[in-house]
Amino acid sequence: MLPAIKIYDTLSRDLKELQPIEPGIVKMYVCGPTVYDYTHIGHGKTYVVYDAFKRYLSLRGYHVVHVMNITDIDDKIIKRSQDEGRDWSEIVDEYTRDYLSALEKLNVTIDHHPRVSEHINEIIGFIQGLIDKGYAYIAPSGSVYFNVDKYDDYGRLSGRVSKETWGQEQEFLSEKQNPYDFALWKAAKPGEPYWESPWGRGRPGWHIECSVMSSRYLGSRFDIHGGGTDLIFPHHENERAQSEAFFGSRPWVSIWMHSGLVMVGKDKMSKSLKNIIPLKEAFDKWGPMPLRLWYLSTHYRKPLYFSEEALENSVKLYERLTTAAQLLRRLAHESTGLHYAREEDLKVFNQLVSLHTRFHNALSDDFNTAEALAAVNEYLTILFRDIQYNPRHLLVSTSIKLLREFNTVLGVLDRELEGVEEGEALLDSMVEILINVRKELRKRGIYDLSDTIRSDLSKIGIQLMDKGLETTWVRVRK
Ligand SMILES: Nc1ncnc2c1ncn2[C@@H]1O[C@H](COP(=O)(O)OP(=O)(O)OP(=O)(O)O)[C@@H](O)[C@H]1O
Numbered sequence: 392m393l394p395a396i397k398i399y400d401t402l403s404r405d406l407k408e409l410q411p412i413e414p415g416i417v418k419m420y421v422c423g424p425t426v427y428d429y430t431h432i433g434h435g436k437t438y439v440v441y442d443a444f445k446r447y448l449s450l451r452g453y454h455v456v457h458v459m460n461i462t463d464i465d466d467k468i469i470k471r472s473q474d475e476g477r478d479w480s481e482i483v484d485e486y487t488r489d490y491l492s493a494l495e496k497l498n499v500t501i502d503h504h505p506r507v508s509e510h511i512n513e514i515i516g517f518i519q520g521l522i523d524k525g526y527a528y529i530a531p532s533g534s535v536y537f538n539v540d541k542y543d544d545y546g547r548l549s550g551r552v553s554k555e556t557w558g559q560e561q562e563f564l565s566e567k568q569n570p571y572d573f574a575l576w577k578a579a580k581p582g583e584p585y586w587e588s589p590w591g592r593g594r595p596g597w598h599i600e601c602s603v604m605s606s607r608y609l610g611s612r613f614d615i616h617g618g619g620t621d622l623i624f625p626h627h628e629n630e631r632a633q634s635e636a637f638f639g640s641r642p643w644v645s646i647w648m649h650s651g652l653v654m655v656g657k658d659k660m661s662k663s664l665k666n667i668i669p670l671k672e673a674f675d676k677w678g679p680m681p682l683r684l685w686y687l688s689t690h691y692r693k694p695l696y697f698s699e700e701a702l703e704n705s706v707k708l709y710e711r712l713t714t715a716a717q718l719l720r721r722l723a724h725e726s727t728g729l730h731y732a733r734e735e736d737l738k739v740f741n742q743l744v745s746l747h748t749r750f751h752n753a754l755s756d757d758f759n760t761a762e763a764l765a766a767v768n769e770y771l772t773i774l775f776r777d778i779q780y781n782p783r784h785l786l787v788s789t790s791i792k793l794l795r796e797f798n799t800v801l802g803v804l805d806r807e808l809e810g811v812e813e814g815e816a817l818l819d820s821m822v823e824i825l826i827n828v829r830k831e832l833r834k835r836g837i838y839d840l841s842d843t844i845r846s847d848l849s850k851i852g853i854q855l856m857d858k859g860l861e862t863t864w865v866r867v868r869k
């Protein structure tokens with residue numbers, strides 16, 4: 392029996408057992424990027440952590456619905472478009488493309504990827520609802536603010552008990568009833584992008600989009616709300632206040648799950664601090680899969696300090712994992728004759744089984760990927776030390792099963808593990824057929840054709856090596 396899944400909930404400051412509102416289905420919303428600059432390795436951590444968590448939930452048999460928004464209307468985007476003299480939609484297109492391509496490389500999938508600009512009517516409806524219920528007021532400028540005093544649980548998520556610590560959006564102090572009220576709708580200044588609304592031309596404030604789009608795709612209550620710890624205040628505090636006010640029920644979400652930030656020294660890696668490494672540069676230097684492993688090398692709630700050395704270690708781990716997948720593919724063919732296990736083999740088998748338990752214990756206890764990776768490392772040691780030269784069927788098939796399970800969460804060997812399926816065996820046989828044909832051609836002196844076969848195979852990553860008339864081959868990973 393696998394242990395129940397527990398996750399640290401920022402609101403109750405305690406571990407909470409995952410008990411989905413609808414049995415078997417986990418609904419998760421994670422705050423996504425504001426697309427006004429290149430996606431950086433800090434963002435990548437947040438995306439990969441929730442992707443890996445979702446993969447773990449799937450491994451445990453849950454159906455997960457994962458929503459992440461794209462903020463394509465925001466003050467930062469408008470500022471960038473004014474600074475560069477470019478239309479805001481051009482900026483949004485450029486950086487959305489960069490973001491989506493980074494997700495693809497990182498092997499992160501999202502089920503719903505809603506954009507603010509495509510939900511303006513729903514946002515207006517939600518704000519009107521808050522006004523009607525007495526939680527929001529219209530200022531003379533045409534902006535609409537949330538009246539924080541009307542909501543009785545403000546500050547609990549972030550642990551800010553005193554009103555003195557709630558101040559935000561200083562630029563609107565003159566028209567807000569309180570310094571801690573926040574904008575739901577911002578009246579447009581000349582030259583700014585705008586949409587028509589009952590309160591005049593304007594655009595949504597930042598926080599309202601997440602309340603609206605989460606309920607649009609997940610309903611008025613859902614299981615997990617995530618994002619980086621930088622968002623707890625004011626963003627998530629505000630999301631919570633306006634959602635519970637609008638739906639008139641509590642709790643809005645069952646678990647608030649926050650991931651620690653990528654840090655450069657003492658600072659958060661951040662576009663605004665200009666200390667970023669864009670993901671596209673990091674991909675060239677270390678590769679996307681080692682980055683995934685690096686993100687998972689520390690407990691998700693802790694900060695992750697940027698370090699070239701740590702990234703090099705992840706590159707090495709990735710190499711060991713890919714070698715393991717290749718080795719297992721080979722052993723899967725070789726071990727078919729070794730259908731008996733001796734006593735010492737059973738000991739190795741038991742070690743593998745206990746690593747499986749350790750992996751699940753770690754991940755079900757607040758998704759401890761650092762501890763899970765320790766189990767993976769130990770598995771690799773056993774594979775290369777005890778199984779590689781003793782490929783008993785029991786040990787090889789258990790190792791394959793385990794590596795698949797590990798990878799379901801890690802998400803770095805999807806392609807390599809396909810190699811263990813029948814499809815790959817078929818491909819292997821096809822290569823052998825071509826090699827035999829080529830041998831015949833060479834025997835008959837038809838070298839131009841035999842060279843063509845070799846160079847064409849090399850283009851698809853299959854390298855032939857001749858020794859006399861005999862030919863061996865390897866797969867070259869690009
Ligand atoms: N340094 C970081 N480490 C981990 N996650 C981060 C980091 N910076 C931002 N995030 C997370 O990435 C997601 C998208 O962030 P967003 O685009 O809003 O960043 P931002 O705060 O505007 O960026 P920046 O601070 O770089 O200007 C959010 O969930 C946020 O919590």
Ligand SMILES: [Zn+2]
Nearest residue numbers: 422601626630
């Ligand atoms: Zn949000």
